[in-house]
Amino acid sequence: xxxxxxxxxxxxxxxxxxxxxxxxxxxxxxxxxxxxxxxxxxxxxxxxxxxxxxxxxxxxxxxxxxxxxxxxxxxxxxxxxxxxxxxxxxxxxxxxxxxxxxxxxxxxxx
Amino acid sequence: xxxxxxxxxxxxxxxxxxxxxxxxxxxxxxxxxxxxxxxxxxxxxxxxxxxxxxxxxxxxxxxxxxxxxxxxxxxxxxxxxxxxxxxxxxxxxxxxxxxxxxxxxxxxxxxx
Numbered sequence: 001x002x003x004x005x006x007x008x009x010x011x012x013x014x015x016x017x018x019x020x021x022x023x024x025x026x027x028x029x030x031x032x033x034x035x036x037x038x039x040x041x042x043x044x045x046x047x048x049x050x051x052x053x054x055x056x057x058x059x060x061x062x063x064x065x066x067x068x069x070x071x072x073x074x075x076x077x078x079x080x081x082x083x084x085x086x087x088x089x090x091x092x093x094x095x096x097x098x099x100x101x102x103x104x105x106x107x108x109x110x
Numbered sequence: 111x112x113x114x115x116x117x118x119x120x121x122x123x124x125x126x127x128x129x130x131x132x133x134x135x136x137x138x139x140x141x142x143x144x145x146x147x148x149x150x151x152x153x154x155x156x157x158x159x160x161x162x163x164x165x166x167x168x169x170x171x172x173x174x175x176x177x178x179x180x181x182x183x184x185x186x187x188x189x190x191x192x193x194x195x196x197x198x199x200x201x202x203x204x205x206x207x208x209x210x211x212x213x214x215x216x217x218x219x220x221x222x
Contacts, residue, residue: 032208043214044153044198049207057207090152094208099143101153 003027006091006102013109019064019078021105023091026072031093033074035066038088038104050074081109112136116199116213123221128186130216132199135180142175143210144184145198153198156184186218194220 006023013019025031035047046059048066056066063082067075074091086109091102113135122128134142143158159166159173159182166173172185182201186193196215202208 034207034209036212042196044212046209046211049209051207059209092153092210094210099155099210101145101155103152106150 004091004093004100004102006105008105009103010106011108013081013107015083015109016080019076019081019085019107021076021089021091021107023074023076023102024072025093025100028072028093028095030071031095033068034092034094035074035076036090036092038090039086044090048076083109085109112201112203112205112211114199114201114211114213116197116216118214119217119219121219121221122189124189124191126189128184128189128193128218128220130184130186130197130199130218132182132184132213133180134182134199134201134211134213136201136203136205136211137180138203139180139201140204141202142173142182143198143200143202144171144173145200145212147196147198147215149195156197189218189220191220191222194218 003026033050036044038044049057050068064078089105116132139161144156145153146156147153157168159175164175170187174183196217198215199213200210
């Protein structure tokens with residue numbers, strides 16, 4: 001079956017520390033992968049998407065980066081977190097129009 | 111550019127019907143989606159409609175699409191307190207990567 005795993009579920013990090021959030025999918029090949037951020041419990045902003053290994057498109061300039069080292073692995077990173085990076089981060093994948101979202105990571109930068 | 115808009119709040123009484131509205135700008139939209147988000151949780155796909163359809167019904171949910179006016183609505187019949195959540199409209203156009211563009215979400219409050 002097709003599943004998506006995202007971890008950790010919650011994370012509290014100090015300003016200036018690095019970040020690595022991981023997302024993996026199972027049961028599908030060559031999916032499109034996405035990272036969204038939801039700030040203040042509202043609208044979802046697309047941060048990055050990937051149509052294949054090593055192919056990353058950035059939607060908005062920011063303090064974050066993404067990588068796709070394997071077909072079913074998508075990583076969101078930062079070298080130095082800012083307070084404004086706090087939010088709810090959601091990974092998603094799609095194949096042929098269907099989208100599945102992970103359970104999200106709530107990041108609080110203190 | 112692509113834009114999706116929704117009203118932010120809706121309050122209804124238990125047992126009434128709820129209608130959540132959404133407008134979008136991308137005329138090349140292929141699929142339109144409704145997602146539900148409960149407090150602290152991820153997104154749950156409720157239903158979707160292909161752009162060449164004008165209505166889709168799934169149990170208590172009815173989706174209406176007016177492609178000419180780029181207007182999408184979600185009707186929830188016999189609304190229950192468990193339906194209280196934020197509802198997101200999203201559209202997928204002919205964009206690179208098949209990106210979903212989301213509205214700001216409508217917070218539905220169901221009062222007993």
